[in-house]
Amino acid sequence: MAVTLELDTSRSGRASWQRPGGKASQQRHEIVRPLRIGPIELRTNLILAPMSGVTDSAFRRLVLDMSGPAVGMVVSEFVAAEGLTRGNRQALEMLRYTERERPISIQIFGAEPHRMALAARMVEDAGADVVDINCGCPAPKVVRRGGGAELMRQPERLRAVLRAVRRAVSIPVTVKIRAGWDESERNALEIGKLVEEEGAAMLAVHGRTRVQMYRGAADWELVRALHERLSIPVVGSGDLATAADVVARLRADMAAGAMIGRAAMRNPWIFAQAVALASGRAVTEPALEDRLRALVTFRRYLRETLPDRALIGRLRGMACRLSKGLPGSAALREEIGRAPTVEAIEETFAEFLDRLEDARKEPSWA
Ligand SMILES: Cc1cc2nc3c(=O)[nH]c(=O)nc-3n(C[C@H](O)[C@H](O)[C@H](O)COP(=O)(O)O)c2cc1C
Known part of the structure; x- marks a missing residue:
């Protein structure tokens, strides 16, 4: 007979398991819950992370088919503001989605305020629910031109980009950052404040520096610090490999929501599994x-x-x-x-x- 186990977490956000009726069930509260991004209310606070070469419409629909309403929002691959505004066919294709993918956020990258504003307007005209600004991409070809993680080293440029984009659109503007550039430039807290001051509706944080790329562990204490200090919702990203990881981070109140990336590539059921686990049901492996x-x-x-x-x-x-x-x-x-x-x-x-x-x-x- 299968025994349903419930999740118990300490402040560290690491998971351990208990039988129902133990301390965990007394502590249980709604950890997977709706999340407000400006005027939009997401069904859940579980978001599919933007992944270049992965989160196109086909993949987003696959995740929605396998996890259903457990998915609060999906985010597109990053789209170059330069390409979009110069009419590049591939970039324009990336604005496509189906109605079933709503609410959908489309992420843009670039460094030039005017061009980012034009690109954001195109995202709004395409009917997207949210436009996200990429401040985390570590790729040399992106940072060399001032975009992605390089924007975290140029706070005044980022401010100008955010102002221009906010003026250009009426849909919510959100931002995704890393911990900083490298160990000596871990400025996510300052950038988070700036992003909030400039009226962004949500901040997503991947707790690694640009130099780390994908090495080492994502710093969830940093995510927690931002979550505690900012009044806008802070969503954590990085190393959420299983439903238990997602539930543990949320139960420890480390973030307002969880952004799931690579795990969804091998387990598109992970959102539904996290909802099941959060409500005390057993996680079932896909047949x-x-x-x-x-x-x-x-x-x-x-x-x-x-x-x-x-x-x-x-x-x-x-x-x-x-x-x-x-x-x-x-x-x-x-x-x-x-x-x-x-x-x-x-x-x-x-x-x-x-x-x-x-x-x-x-x-x-x-
Ligand atoms: C293949 C791949 C492509 C990615 N592309 C983007 C992107 O376009 N924009 C972005 O903000 N982050 C991008 N990321 C970072 C993810 O959104 C996420 O923050 C990171 O992978 C950590 O989360 P995870 O451990 O759940 O994968 C990408 C990650 C991967 C693995």
């Missing part, structure tokens, strides 16, 4: 047929906009991630790598799941 359904759904959405030669890499990556942790997944990854067509990838994946299903049904004599 084998759910994994196949996710792959087929993703392929269907990708095919709406991409030719097979362009989507095959995305599908291979998804098949590998969806099988991670299952017995035999390393061998499957090699097979998937050799599968020459979209159909072959799906067949290989389905056969792998069938074999697992059969193995599970076989009686064990041990």
Whole structure:
């Protein structure tokens, strides 16, 4: 019989487990709850993080299909303000979404106030619910031109960008930052204050510096400090690998909301799992047929906009991630790598799941 465990957390935000009726259940309160961003109320405070090359409309819809209303908001890949305002086709494509993806935030990056304002206006004209300003991208080609994390080193430029963008649009403007540039320039607290002063409706914080890129651990004490000091909602990002991590951080009141990135790439059910866990229900792992359904759904959405030669890499990556942790997944990854067509990838994946299903049904004599 499955025993439902409940989550207990200390101020550290680390999780431990208790049986129902213990201290944890007495402490339980609504940790997954609606989140207000200016005039918009999100269904939940769980947000799909912006991820370049990942969070296009196909992926956002996959996450919404698998996690349902547990997803409070989705954020697009970052879009270059330069590209958008110069009519670059690829950038313009990134403004596309379906009605089902609402509320949707579209993230832009750049450093020139006038151009950022024009880009934000285009985001508003495309009907997005929120426009987000990227102040965290560590990529050399972005920071060299003054955008992404470089904006955190140029507070007055950031102020000018925010003023111009706020003047240009009536939808809420939000900002996503890192901890700072490097260990000697950890200025997230000052930047957070500036962002609040300039009227942003929400701040998302990835607690690593630009120089760290994705190394080391995300600093959630920094997220907590911002959450405690600012009056606008502060959403934490970084290393939320499981539903238990999400619930632990929120239960420890480290942030007003949680932004989930890489974990959603291998587990698009994570939002629903976090809601279940927060309300004291057991987290169920997706069944084998759910994994196949996710792959087929993703392929269907990708095919709406991409030719097979362009989507095959995305599908291979998804098949590998969806099988991670299952017995035999390393061998499957090699097979998937050799599968020459979209159909072959799906067949290989389905056969792998069938074999697992059969193995599970076989009686064990041990
Ligand atoms: C492949 C990839 C692409 C990303 N692209 C963006 C982006 O376009 N804009 C942004 O603000 N952050 C971007 N990020 C950072 C994530 O939004 C998030 O802050 C970071 O991955 C930490 O969260 P996680 O541990 O849940 O993944 C990206 C991260 C990854 C892994």
